[in-house]
Amino acid sequence: MNGSAVYLQPAFILQHRPYRETSLLLEVFTRDFGIVSILAKGVRKEKSKMAGLLLPFCALKLSFSDRNELKVLTQAEYVNGYALQRLALYCGFYINELVQIFVHKHDPHPEIFVCYERCLSDLSADNPIEQTLRYFELDLLQEAGYAAQLDAEANGKPVQFGQRYDFLADFGMVVDHNGLIGGETLTRLAARLPLDGQGLLEAKWLLRKMLDGHLQGRPLKSRDVLAKIIKHL
Secondary structure: OOOOEEEEEEEEEEEEEEEOOOEEEEEEEEOOOEEEEEEEOOOOOOOOOOOOOOOEOEEEEEEEEOOOOEEEEEEEEEEEEOOOOOHHHHHHHHHHHHHHHHOOEOOOOHHHHHHHHHHHHHHHOOOOHHHHHHHHHHHHHHHOOOOOOOOEEOOOOEOOOOOEEEEEOOOEEEEOOOOOEEHHHHHHHHOOOOOOHHHHHHHHHHHHHHHHHHHOOOOOHHHHHHHHHHHOO
């Protein structure tokens, strides 16, 4: 970057929409500059060489002018593509929406960028989808500054196998005999270990509660779509 331009910045397209007759407006997650809005001029023309590159779930290197709030695309290079199929594709749109909420404009989060790319890789490799999503959600909250200690109670004592817990946003994990998550699942989540069927259900409940506390009632469009898709599988 020389003060007026950024060259070959690792990036992913999170969202794109038509602009005027031949251009696109892009919401782009970059490794070193966070989320930026970029105008891709003329890429919808029939002879444009860049149109086929500017798609979600493709690792790119983008160059763009940096003088204004709305950047202008000058170059795009393809690095790698993640072929998300069926349910994994809808999961991809879900994590894109989460990133747009938890990563602020022009706020660099290279750690989240790495987590995002790893999640796309896992989804494209047919790794367990529910587990992949839970660990991405957990990593996103942690790197965005909303981490909760999962392997310890709010009073500092280690969580216990056989014990049930509830999550309170301002305190952490508290003992609750009617709680919906067990100490074993919390321990496995904290260590990023594989989760079984019951563990996945408990982890989904916990991460939903943690995310919703920060969403403050904001609906996730992709979550509703994903729930409907899963219901009909």
